[in-house]
Amino acid sequence: MTPDETLIELLERLGSMRGAPVLIDSRALRQWPTSIVAAMIQQGLLSKASPAKSAVCTGCERECMMPVHLMSNATGHVQALMVCDKRDDISRVPVAIECLEQRQASGDSLANMLAALLDLRKADKTGSETARWEIGLLKGAKHTSHLVLTADAGLLLSLAGHTVAVVEVLTFDDQAFKVDKRKLTRFVDQPALGGGDVESAAQRKERLKKRVQVLTNKGIKAFLKTVAEEEGISVSRLKQLLAEDDEPKKSKS
Numbered sequence: 697m698t699p700d701e702t703l704i705e706l707l708e709r710l711g712s713m714r715g716a717p718v719l720i721d722s723r724a725l726r727q728w729p730t731s732i733v734a735a736m737i738q739q740g741l742l743s744k745a746s747p748a749k750s751a752v753c754t755g756c757e758r759e760c761m762m763p764v765h766l767m768s769n770a771t772g773h774v775q776a777l778m779v780c781d782k783r784d785d786i787s788r789v790p791v792a793i794e795c796l797e798q799r800q801a802s803g804d805s806l807a808n809m810l811a812a813l814l815d816l817r818k819a820d821k822t823g824s825e826t827a828r829w830e831i832g833l834l835k836g837a838k839h840t841s842h843l844v845l846t847a848d849a850g851l852l853l854s855l856a857g858h859t860v861a862v863v864e865v866l867t868f869d870d871q872a873f874k875v876d877k878r879k880l881t882r883f884v885d886q887p888a889l890g891g892g893d894v895e896s897a898a899q900r901k902e903r904l905k906k907r908v909q910v911l912t913n914k915g916i917k918a919f920l921k922t923v924a925e926e927e928g929i930s931v932s933r934l935k936q937l938l939a940e941d942d943e944p945k946k947s948k949s
Contacts, residue, residue, distance in 0.1 A: 699732040699868045706736075706801060707851050707863050714827040715803020715847035719745055722797045723752070732868050737799070739809045739873055745800040747793075753778050755789040764791055807831050807845045810853075810866070813875045816843070833903075836884035840900065843880070855880065857888025901937055908938070 697705075709718045720742065725733055736742040753762045755778070762778040769775070776793055780786040807829035811818035816832030827847040834843045834855060841856040851862040860883070865876040904923060911919035924934045 697727060697729065699729050702728045702732050703866070703868050704863055706741075707806075707866075710801060710803060710806060711847055711850040713847075715806075715829070715845075715851075717745075717800045717802040719748075720799045720801070721748055721751075722795050725799060731871055735868065735871060735873055736801070739812065741805050741809045741873075742799040742801050743805060745798040747796040748798050751778070751791055751795055753780065753789055755780050755786045756783065758782065762789075764796060803827065803829055803845065803847050803851075806851070806862070809873065810843075810845065810862075810875060813873060814843070814877060814880075834880055834884055836881040838885045839887060841884045841887065853880070856884050856886070858883040904934065904938060 706718070706720075733742070748764065750761055750763050753760045760780075760782060762780070764776050764778060767775050767777065774793065776791040776796060778789045778791060780789060808818060811831045814832070814834065816834065818830075818832050829845040831843040831845055831853075833840050839856065844854045845862070846852050846854060852859050853862055853865065860879070865879055867874050867876070907923050908919055911922055916922060920931050920934055924931045
């Protein structure tokens, strides 16, 4: 299996589960290329999960899926075994503990990875229950848009009224994941008619005010500098945006 095939398989499994956690057992992980598995773990896409409670029995050629029992001796050493109920000549079958190790991926971990790759400050809202995750605000040359991940008959990214499959913009190349940011920013600067994820001036001002308030409540003194750096603008420009009226001033008669 190639890295590209591995990524596609994982994304398809996540999509079919609507972003709910997907478990990858040790046997599957060993079949995946080590390079992409290492990158998935490093980027946080794959995290440790609880040990598997069942595994394929190696006691005979039938390879039945059997429950695993954990037992510890007086010294605290833990052993895993299966009890065969299919044949009289097998009884207990030992299981290597490392064979029970699992990793998991989810819509949350994918959204976090995408936010990190795009250098976005991920929104606090996550949507495991709604299969919708707000990744952050993506800036183009002309506009800004909310980038949203959804899991409904596949994993999709929505922004500025456009929709694109995750697999079309997320790739694995040269030991690392990459996102086609240029393609996404083109969508931002060419919003579709009625694209509801484009941020208006009033919405931006309100978002900036809330962010400033959050930092103020946390006791961060350099809150203006922090927000300005997050937005990629100067402090003076931030002050200007916060001071702007939501509605144009009426000319005096």
